Amino acid sequence: MDVSSFMMTPGHVMCDLEVPEGTDFLSIKNYYLDEFIHEGCTTVLTAFTLGYEYEFLAKWNERKTSLLNSPLDYTIGLKTSANLITPTVIRSCKRHKVPVVWIDIDEIDLFKEIRWGWIKGFLYDYPITFVPFFTTNIDIKTKMKHLKIWQNTMENEKIPHLSNEIPQKEPLRLKELKKIGIYPLRGNFLVGGEISYNLYMNIEGETGAEPSAFKTDQHVLKCTMNKGKCFYLNNRGYYYPGAGEELVIQTPGYFI
Template sequence: MYIIENANILKDKQLTTCSLFITNEQIKMVQKCTSHDRLMRMNLDPYIMTPTYVLLSSAIPYKGSFKGLKSYLTEHFLLKGCTTIFTYVKLSYEKELSDKINEMKTALISSPIDFTIGIKIPPKLITPSFMRSCKKYKIPAIFVDLSELDELERIPWGWIREAMFPFNSPLIPIISLPQKKEARMVLSKWKDIMIKEKIPSLYEVMEENDPLPISIQNKLGLYPQKGSLMTGTELSYNLYLKDREIRKVDEGSLFHYHSNRLVVTVHKGKVIRSGDKVLFSPGSGEYVKVRTPSYFSL
């Protein structure tokens, strides 16, 4: 066991200074102060500490060369302090589910960071039998292409809700309409239906390559397994150089506007980025199995 002391952890725009007790690359205890003089210590006072990020990306070049995949993962994830990828595969037919998920899993077997996989479907695939298949394979999220919005009116939502229970993978809207006004109308209609029918869902489009907030990570069943620094979780964190400029900053601003101050990324207790150097360890990433979406009470 060792202690990470004077850790300035950023959460909800607030810095909290505490000590983390580490055993076997896991956080065993979080305390405000310590008096365990015999334990080895690591002082992080010069830094701001955050959990590593979870990012959504639908553009992973998983069918290309390893060199291209390595370059993409390094640039879009490792150098940004992300250690969990959330992606999805596109389906046109129900029978494609298993094959497409396994194809993506196989392609990402060389990933140095963890990943989880959802699916993207047209509304016509929202059927009780398909929802039961998603529950069987523990699909963490179902993205729905809303270019065919009229089909939503014909879906037997009561049966869908029963078929989803108790795993309840959230339905997430995807809108590819060019007109903002039309897109807003579609989202409004989607939200009305989801609330009326009491369907587990998100009411807004998820932003790609942007750290997923805790509320969405929880909906997906990733939190607190990922994206957190609390007792019992893995030791995965980022360190940013601290100064007055970023003492009062939120997590999103830190990610987008202060990336030049990110100096260390640790994934499950191992340093995978130090300064501008990235340790790309093929195959050290794992497929994240979601136990139950929204199981953690926020």
């Protein structure tokens, strides 16, 4: 088979903190097809939301249950406010292999009160990655100020982190995959592994190797194979309920 006109990439890993829950099969099916499968995504990074410490196990189980019929593999993180970054919550994250924690930094004063000295001691054998996020549309100047405080604090405290928000519903970059621990389990071609890849039609003038600045919106997806099943072919997506499985991260950041 002549594949010189195509470019091959690993299946994409995308972040979506609001993957829908519920029992409306048709709407959930269309969501996965439109937002993920038609974009060459084979693994989803999502999260459960925590409002109180005592809710951890219930909310974690609730999110896991909602993903049992997912057609795509998934990894579950935690999304919460700064006042819930406590030793109890971090211990629970380690116990249940939650590799990434999103912290709301809208209210930067709450973030400044986190006792990172205590938290750091729990991260030595399971280095959870912390990621900032905003819940409101604050102005760009305030946002940049808060991100700067975030970056300085995390670097000074030597806490595993990402410096900026993770873009939603876009392929995660290699450094993000490595930091969280998803790479090399996903986002990589593994010798002897499952048959999983995307085929894109090459832009005129490009040859088979993947370009360093690959952009999904500039290339035409033609085929997605995921673990031996065809998920996308000739402009049509295929939905396999329950085909996905949880991707458990044993050691975040091991390949950094």
